[in-house]
Amino acid sequence: MKKKEKEMFETLLKERRAELVATATSAKDNRLVLEREDLPDEVDLASSEADQAMNMRLKDRELILLKKIDKALLKMQNDEYGICERCGEEIGVKRLEARPVAELCIRCKEETEKLERAFAD
Incomplete structure (x- = not known):
């Protein structure tokens, strides 16, 4: 960054x-x-x-x-x-602009949400 x-x-x-x-x-x-x-x-x-x-x-x-x-x-x-807590990659600036407290990159966040939805069903 x-x-x-x-x-x-x-x-x-x-x-x-x-x-x-x-x-x-x-x-x-x-x-x-x-x-x-x-x-x-x-x-x-x-x-x-x-x-x-x-x-x-x-x-x-x-x-x-x-x-x-x-x-x-x-x-x-x-x-x-700006570093993803899960994969260690840099979190995109656009994601940080949308959510400055983001702890996960968009890919890891989507994977986490996908798992959460799977367990919720």
């Missing part, structure tokens, strides 16, 4: 990481926990609980993405970024 491309991906990953951290901090600061007494009826309570469950799932996804970004940044420091 060219130095300029690596710098571009590093900047992109750091910016996305900062966005995720800012979002998490903002959500934490603005969190409003509703008590049962604050909700007029059971429909409101059920709706509130569903909203909270969806927000928790979103936060889980953001945390997973944050960990993947940190892993990618660490790989950059070790000059391992």
